[in-house]
Amino acid sequence: MQTHDNSSGQVQPPATPFDWIGGESAVHALVERFYDLMELDPAYRELRASHGASLDEARQKLAWFLTGWLGGPQHYIERFGHPRLKMRHMPFKIGIVERDQWLACMDQAMAETGVPEALRQRLQQSFFQTADWMRNQPGA
Template sequence: MSDTSAATQTPQRDDSAEVTPYDLIGGEAAVRALTDRFYDLMDLEPRFAELRAMHPEDMAGARDNLFWFLSGWLGGPQLFVERKGHPMLRRRHMPFSIGEKERDQWVQCMVQAMEEEGVDDALRTRLAVSFFQTADFMRNREG
């Protein structure tokens, strides 16, 4: 599977009248709030301890990277691509030992963040499927 397959889980922004997940969530401020809540939950919830341990003490860079990535992945501005080039998700995550537990913690943390940030139920369900598929693609070890 190539790096591009993970990025195709959610349609990219189109200049037509199509409403994107980025638009439905509420645009830039809402995507930033979602990203911040995601990382706040990692610090607050003991059930995300293994996920938190994979990150540096200062997560400012990780917050920015995820915000930039999500903006484009959800159909908004391609902030990550503009700053860092193609996301190459799998390659960028290879240094980290990612198994089912880490995948599941990431997805659970994101779903909780979406719930707490008031993402519409139908959109949250749709995005949770895409997030799971993308997170599963990041796995580089069994278990």
């Protein structure tokens, strides 16, 4: 999705990543594909193991979180307050393997759900910074 700036005739990306990705339905499709891949692809085994028996709650919370983080409605904050990501993830083992599998799984989900390449690259950088900061296993 791109918009035209009528004064210069140049094509500019939408105002927010949320608009650029295609809104709430696109965020939900991305999250669904992300967790489907996690469940189906053995390449994400350790990542899947760190999530417990059911992914239902994780699917909903990630969709709410990403919607707001990308510039859309703040569903997560309205329900749970500040995300406090590091604190909320402390009970889960997050090492280099889990970080790298999360990033690979999200990148695959973005590719498969048609996230525009320029946005995908921007999100990859942001996701890496956050995922690396979330690690709680020293040297792992």
